[in-house]
Amino acid sequence: MKYVIGVDLGTSAVKVLLVNQEGEVVKEAAKAYPLIQEKSGYSEQDPEEWVEKTAEALAELAAGFNGDPADIEGISFSGQMHGLVLLDERHRPLRNAILWNDTRTTEQCRQIYEIAGRERLLQITKNLALEGFTLPKILWVRQHEPEIFQRAKVFLLPKDYLRFRMTGKIHMEYSDAAGTLLLDLRKKRMEQGIMPAAFD
Template sequence: MKYAIGVDLGTSSVKVLLVDQNGQVVSSVSKSYPLIQPHPGYSEQDPEQWVEKTIQALKELTEKSGVPRDEIEGLSFSGQMHGLVLLDENLQAIRNAILWNDTRTTEQCKKIDQVLGGKLLEITKNPALEGFTLPKM
């Protein structure tokens, strides 16, 4: 039989799911990681935790299911939206990721709107919102 794995890297945990070719769930695993909130409105996570917990979950999923790995033919991945992960020249994270639900950029959003007026909305079709990446930069 053929199988596929789905990975959902969420805000509170990574969830992995193994399904067979008929869409039946064979096994699932979830691994949580902490939300870092050093100040009101801040919402961050360590990107290395995403990698470590995903690897742990995939190992547990395949071991728990008993499905031979060569029968797993597909992998689907979804992740959080609008997170900012800053990397150095060696592609290593230089700080915690700033998540989509971080609201520290209220003043930056106001400033962007003040300076650009409606130009940002005209070009991108999106206003400067706290959850988006531009204000975080």
């Protein structure tokens, strides 16, 4: 029997499943982590909590697996979308992640419309500027934490950061990238020029 592991990085906990080739869940483990809400509308998490709790959940899963580890053929990651994890040149987090349900960026959404234009944004990204998306968060950090913004070299979404820590690979899939407001869906590539003021 062959198996795969699924890792779902949720807003309140990470859930890890061991699934066999018939789609049956054989083992599962979940580990919770806290939200950080310093102000009204703020919602953050420490990215290292995700890594630590995922490692714990995987260890628990492995401890309860009686088969041959070689029969586990793959691992897949899913999870909360649109959050912002900023990394420095050595790919270390510069601050807590700002989550999808953080609503501090109403003003930045307005600025995006003013600079990029509502119709142009819709034409390129097929999305409106909403507080939950990633670009408004990048703009907020640029305006309110300029010293952190200047040190930032890479941004990732939460599950992409977790996958990076687990595999050493930096990737982002198209469906997630669309929620950043930086993906040109026609060209299927990230376009910094959509909102140049966020990156000046």
